[in-house]
Amino acid sequence: MNLTLKIWRQAGPKTKGEMVTYPVTDISADMSFLEMLDVLNEQLNARGEEPIAFDSDCREGICGMCGLMISGKAHGPEVTTTCQLHMRSFSDGDEITIEPWRADAFPVIKDLVVDRSSFDRIIQAGGFISANTGSAPEAHSVPVPKHHADRSFMAAACIGCGACVAACPNASGMLFTAAKITHLGELPQGQPERSARVVNMLDQHDREGFGGCTNIGECSLACPKEIPLDVINQLNKDLRYALIHHGTPE
Amino acid sequence: MKMLMAVSGALFVFYVLAHMYGNLKIFSGVEAFDEYAEHLRTMFTPFLPFGGFLWLFRLLLVAALVAHAWSAFYLWSRARGARTTRYVAKEAAKATVKSRMMRWGGVALLLFLVWHLLQFTIVKFNVGSMAAENSPGLLVISSFQVWWVVLIYVLALVALGLHLYHGVWSATQTLGWAGNAAARARAKTLATVIAIVTSVGFALPPLAILFGIVKGS
Numbered sequence: 450m451n452l453t454l455k456i457w458r459q460a461g462p463k464t465k466g467e468m469v470t471y472p473v474t475d476i477s478a479d480m481s482f483l484e485m486l487d488v489l490n491e492q493l494n495a496r497g498e499e500p501i502a503f504d505s506d507c508r509e510g511i512c513g514m515c516g517l518m519i520s521g522k523a524h525g526p527e528v529t530t531t532c533q534l535h536m537r538s539f540s541d542g543d544e545i546t547i548e549p550w551r552a553d554a555f556p557v558i559k560d561l562v563v564d565r566s567s568f569d570r571i572i573q574a575g576g577f578i579s580a581n582t583g584s585a586p587e588a589h590s591v592p593v594p595k596h597h598a599d600r601s602f603m604a605a606a607c608i609g610c611g612a613c614v615a616a617c618p619n620a621s622g623m624l625f626t627a628a629k630i631t632h633l634g635e636l637p638q639g640q641p642e643r644s645a646r647v648v649n650m651l652d653q654h655d656r657e658g659f660g661g662c663t664n665i666g667e668c669s670l671a672c673p674k675e676i677p678l679d680v681i682n683q684l685n686k687d688l689r690y691a692l693i694h695h696g697t698p699e
Numbered sequence: 700m701k702m703l704m705a706v707s708g709a710l711f712v713f714y715v716l717a718h719m720y721g722n723l724k725i726f727s728g729v730e731a732f733d734e735y736a737e738h739l740r741t742m743f744t745p746f747l748p749f750g751g752f753l754w755l756f757r758l759l760l761v762a763a764l765v766a767h768a769w770s771a772f773y774l775w776s777r778a779r780g781a782r783t784t785r786y787v788a789k790e791a792a793k794a795t796v797k798s799r800m801m802r803w804g805g806v807a808l809l810l811f812l813v814w815h816l817l818q819f820t821i822v823k824f825n826v827g828s829m830a831a832e833n834s835p836g837l838l839v840i841s842s843f844q845v846w847w848v849v850l851i852y853v854l855a856l857v858a859l860g861l862h863l864y865h866g867v868w869s870a871t872q873t874l875g876w877a878g879n880a881a882a883r884a885r886a887k888t889l890a891t892v893i894a895i896v897t898s899v900g901f902a903l904p905p906l907a908i909l910f911g912i913v914k915g916s
Binding site for chain 1: 782789801878
């Protein structure tokens with residue numbers, strides 16, 4: 450198939466970017482979206498032009514590295530990551546707009562690559578447990594009710610790709626933060642730091658310049674791992690508990 | 700901060716329901732309506748001066764309004780600051796008119812509130828042709844015989860309904876009461892019911908007056 454791509458080109462963090470149009474021809478429907486971009490980059494290379502920078506790592510839909518705004522939708526029209534999106538989701542002659550995630554907390558490094566270390570700093574603020582893990586414990590020593598384990602796994606499926614922020618009209622990172630809080634809060638190991646975690650992670654979230662959540666729900670629909678809005682409810686519940694029982698910490 | 704928004708919003712929900720109940724009194728006649736208005740002022744009079752309760756209540760409402768609007772503008776400005784470079788193409792997967800109109804709808808409601816208070820509480824100007832000296836009930840009937848007044852109110856009520864729908868469900872989420880898909884569905888049903896009951900309940904008196912079902916005498 451033949452396509453017209455409109456791609457955001459930006460040479461560096463400080464330079465001004467613009468949309469550039471590239472026609473691509475003979476694209477197989479079995480190619481992944483990133484392979485289609487690889488084809489374009491080879492052509493650009495052959496012509497001596499600067500290839501388009503974009504992120505990718507596992508290309509199996511599990512690492513959370515890739516992520517593009519494709520014709521106004523985070524990760525494109527399917528519920529999956531950009532790398533697992535295939536060209537059969539498009540038709541011959543389509544015009545596709547490709548942009549980086551847009552949020553001030555995710556500054557553009559180059560072209561379609563954004564810096565998501567703000568997510569890392571949210572994790573550093575409380576997305577962990579401070580227990581000496583030692584060697585792997587006997588699996589039966591700490592029983593976990595099945596529905597807690599299920600809920601924790603559901604939230605732990607978050608790969609931190611940032612699609613929630615990209616899709617949110619407020620550019621809020623609430624779904625990511627809430628998924629991490631639910632993931633740890635459902636397990637016994639997460640209990641000692643539960644209240645401090647929600648307060649500190651949310652505090653860091655706000656400090657990174659993400660917007661606030663207004664419960665619109667775009668995030669959950671854009672999420673390649675289908676994390677539900679429940680986790681944001683859990684975050685709010687934990688926050689309410691923390692503020693009432695522990696007051697506002699430093 | 701968002702809890703402040705949710706709690707002050709919840710207060711308004713109860714207030715509009717009470718206000719609607721009062722408005723529906725017009726169907727029992729002008730006297731019943733005037734009596735009710737008087738009752739609001741004489742409530743708890745042995746303990747509070749005439750109109751005391753009403754003023755305390757108004758104070759509470761103003762405080763809630765300031766809190767609600769302040770949090771709304773704060774969230775708005777943060778959202779603007781969080782994405783200074785806009786998308787060239789952005790498609791909403793779901794965001795409906797209800798959630799998208801929260802902000803502008805809120806502003807519209809604020810403007811309406813000013814007009815509404817000027818008309819019926821502060822200045823009490825009478826745009827209709829009926830004499831309505833010292834009777835809130837007659838003032839209401841006289842005003843709503845004018846078609847464009849009714850139009851303003853109906854438009855405001857549509858805005859109110861949409862605002863309430865997203866607001867009510869959003870508040871349950873912010874307060875952490877919508878923990879799973881079933882609870883979320885319940886919250887949305889509750890939001891729909893409150894939004895429809897309120898909009899329709901408020902719209903009945905003006906429309907009934909406009910179409911001559913309720914007359915002053």
